[in-house]
Amino acid sequence: MGNQSGTKLYLIFHSIHNVMLAEELLLQANIAIEMVPVPREISSDCGMSLTCSVDNLESIKTSLREANFTTPAKVVYKSKKEGKNQYFYEEFPLLERT
């Protein structure tokens, strides 16, 4: 993900409760995140997500792991493919279940 520095990522959680719990934990860890609606391209869900720079991903993982936040979550980020001016979303688990 190093070549995508500066692009935005979205943290997606099952429930609004976990969005708010993660927001609280990450703000306490001084990680700049913002609560925004889940982008429609990602999910038909009507909930909220957290967004921040992709550069923060490792510190987000560390902070949530230290807070024992083991609730399933996903990270979604924008990426250019084959030089086309089109954005795709790729997903992978934020944390492994312990």
Add this chain to the structure above:
Amino acid sequence: MIYLDNAATSFPKPETVAAAMIDYLTNVGASPGRSGHQLAAAAGRILFQTRKALARLFSLDDPGRIIFTENATSALNLSLFGLIRPGDRILTTGLEHNSVMRPLRHLEKLRRITIDILPGTATSDYDLKLMAEWCEQKNYRLAVINHASNVTGTLAPLPAMLPILRDNNILSIIDGAQSAGCLSIDLCRLNPDIFCFTGHKSLFGPPGTGGLYIKPGITPQPLCYGGTGSRSETEFQPDFLPDCYESGTPNTAGLAGLKAGLEFIEENGSKKIFAHEQKLTEILKQGLNKISGLTLFTPRVEDAMMPVVSFKLAGLNCSEIGHQLDQDFGIMTRVGLHCAPRAHQSIATFPEGTVRLAPGFFNTEKDMEKAIAAITKIAGRHNNG
């Protein structure tokens, strides 16, 4: 006016409770977890903070395992209907409220369950030896236990009862309607499978609030299915907490009030609140004990005295006493069976019931003295013909 019906619902509430509800209705108004705008987020934060305050009160690590319901009754219904399977054998106690007995009696017909009732009395402890014998012999799937009786104030010895259930692989559901907020309850240490509570009694919230804590690994079937604001692309109920059990628009105004009630408890300290209520209860017990012809139905264990004092007066029916207290002295009590016929059968006051005095944090020692004087006068009027 002296309100002594706090075991039905606490009154008055801290002023911050109504203020928080008005603030939600005036300045927030939105549905939590549904839309992506700032007011929906503000509403979501109310629920989030209320769950966190409850987790702190009950010494729980994960507020996400607290589910909101309308009251303790709906939390108990969710637990019982969600866990009990056809043919199960169930253990309960002789001091249960109808919030437990009616779902169980319905399940007796619907799912052919067998119900065993561990005897309970006002003045003595539960027979734990008998309970252990039954639990070893009778292959129970689940036990539902009233933590504190709304009729007598009797406290179930959960630290002794729950290990018996665990040792025999019996699921435990605790009815904490009367105890939550009154006693210091450490659910992490007690470790029940489910703990049900109401918001409008000792948590100082408004009516229409309550909930339950569900231990990890316990998965009752939901009682209600529908929109949760999450996973909207699927027509199937989500399987994660708390959404799985919270379909439909929640009572955010009520929960804003409950949050303020919980903050009031945190500011004052539950020990201070309970100590004040215990002191008032002790004054009532001592004062009423001096009245000739009066019988008290209160627990023997003095240090676990809940703020509930039930009594009857020889020769006078309890509705007449309640009416005189209300009309002649402005003292509000609750008379009769208190929605707990099983408990009244256990203390031999069925079907007439008792007069119940339930002081709260906002009552004073003077209120207790006035209540004792009024009941003394009513007894005197009767004795003098």
